[in-house]
Amino acid sequence: MTDPSSAIISRFQEYLRINTAQPNPNYYEAADFILSQANTLSLESQTIEFVKNKPLILLKWPGKNPNLPSVLLNSHTDVVPVEFQKWVHDPFGAHIDSDGDIYARGTQDMKSVGMQYLEAIRKLKDSGFEPIRTIYLSYVPDEEIGGRDGAEKLAESDLFEEMNVAFVLDEGLPSPDEKYLAYNGERSPMWLVIKATGAPGHGAKLYDNTAMENLMKSVESIRGFRASQFDMLKAGLKTDGEVISVNLVYLRAGTQTPNGFVMNLQPSEAEAGIDIRVPPTADQKSLERRIAEEWAPASRNMTFEFKQKVPVVDKFGKPALTAADDSNPWWVLLEKAVRDSGVIVRKPEVSFGTTDARYFRQQGVPAIGFSPIANTPLLLHDHNEHLNQREYLKGVDTYASIIKAYASFAEETEANASKAEL
Template identity: 60%
Template sequence: MMARVAVFALTLLAVVTPPVLGARDGDSEDVVLERFREYLRITSVHPSPDYAATTRLLLAHASSISLQSRVLEYVEGKPLVLLTWVGREPQLPSVLLNSHTDVVPAEKAKWLHPPFDAHMDEAGNIFARGSQDMKCVGMQYLEALRVLKNSGFQPLRTLHVTFVPDEEIGGHDGMGKFVASPLFQELNVGVVLDEGIASPDSHYRVFNGERSPWWFIIKSVGSPAHGSKLFDNSAMENLMKSLEPIMRYRQSQFDLVKAGLAAQGEVVSVNPVYLKAGTPTPTGFVMNLQPSEAEAGFDMRVSPLTDPNMLESRLKNEWAPASRNMTYSFKQKEPLLNKKGLPLITAVDESNPWWPLLQAAISEAGGKLGKPEIFPAATDCRYLRHEGIPAFGFSPMVNTPVLLHDHNEFINKGEYLKGIDVYVHIIRKFLAFEGGHSDMASRAEL
């Protein structure tokens, strides 16, 4: 379905109660932090995220720093905000900064402070759902652009900033549909920055690939029987025979991580998430009846370093063999290869001109960059890498515990403010890059 595109006029923005915008030079730290905390207070949480409120806030900020803005709805009620700063040479491949506006639920009773109050304690820790994942990054983009605009910087390349919905539930109605649209092709994107993970030490983490979700269900069938009867190939027996090799494989992958031979993003994780069998009644399960069906669901995350054909062969022949009256199906199965048949990994060598630019920018900002990693979960970067576009996962948080999706998620105000400066260096470096069209050569071959 063609996107509904809304270009918000000043009359619409005038009815918005704006945040503390302060587009002048010299905004105090308190003003900058309050803009962030206001974003955190919006309950854009599943299953009913308040996307209308995030959209109003983001458009108000865009207006305050003179960014072009469009709102796209590929699915009704799920707005994607697209902001643009046109460069002096707009024919050059553009830079895209992406973040998502949705967050996962939080168990309020298990938090020190209400998860949508954006409480800041005496140590400067800001507690809120989304403070790490990833409202911090989205607002840091805008604050960095505010600094660059106020400094008089004029970009060579065009910059686009996207705030997308639904990343936490797969991104299919957000980034997935956006990348498949004709409008996205017109943007001529040359490189993408998206979310990363906090670093407990002093090195920033950067991700050049990620594991693909393969969520699968195995199901076994057999004859029903009295609970006392012993017979071969019951549904439960066959399911249990499958659980054993799956858990052995899980342990073999985990052993590599424990031994320091591989990072989590480099192995396959497979975890059981539900078991379903038995004959239920209003007062419990029937105990003297062996069921005729049994099934189990698994969340499997597959590294781009994995041979997908060998893994599916294992699933078909060992974990759910037809010889034991078993079947398997996928709830979600993301590709491991891009359109050219290559792994979904962004190059971090001389073949990718954006990589040394990123390294130099972080160094100039006074930061230290760790070894590139495979992201252990899934992000919207996978949609871009599938198109052959270089994409880096990066969230500027060091000396910070990893708390995405955890209780008491927080970011310290010092790390948040420092991250803005890091993005100032990165964005300036990327937008001043004179690499011409050669940096898009590999994508043009796809």
């Protein structure tokens, strides 16, 4: 064990072996592990329970100039559940096969990132580097079930205000080729339920304004909109993250019997559930008008409600999208630091799914989603999630380069661009 990289891999394996799968994550064991790592690195640490039994670990590497706004490196400690029998190796065993692939839940999403941050700091400390700007690391619970009791609570806390965070790094996705991927925004979920009511009647009778007919008119209209968005995606005019996706997820209607449904009765109620995802640059207000006027108009005896509706703008009313050009020094630094480590990072895109980064962007703080994983099949939430140890070690070097660049960056940036303009 004199080879430092084998020690780095062992520590990663140790973290992977802690079963933090939802719905019963072993958060305290993960917390103890992170705290012990922080101790060996002499980082300041605190454990916060915004919600009981859901510890959030906050680590601090103080910069020499405490007046400079800080950088936050975020990761979540929970992972998604596994179907044990579908895995070739124990998902909590962290087995390394002959190709050097490490198998475990969390190798991609995102225990890798959480440990790589620490390993990068270890390398920087060993080299004698001292930060000018303060670096924070947060290990948050519950991302996989929405992050409400984790990152959202942190982002909305007084503590976060005190941390004076100028920029956040959070998770991205593995790249199938040799270039890293990055994300600068996310689509906002709008979970819509539309309901139609109408006079019930005999199944043999033709009459207007039945609940089913009213709902089906809406479904046609929704499908037309869906097709127009899908066409832009198919034609390559927009990416996954740039279209408004609209998918029917359930239909509920009919009068049930023990074996099925009454066949000669037109029901008085019908409803549909729709998962809508709206890019940060889309006009959410006009979509809401469309819903009220075309998809669930009162004139057709329809009502609607949102099970979830996340705004596409931050709390200052600006699109929750992080700039990825010269106007954002954090992006410029990231791009260069990654290049210095021998890899290229692609221009960021709007992410297809959601991560905790949205809670920080919601506060007006720029955030980039980035996981230094290249040459790797996308196996997030899939069976046999794995990561090659070479790729993992390369990612540590990439983070060392990034963290060094961020911690050395001594310019007086505003902690929060939106705040500055207020």
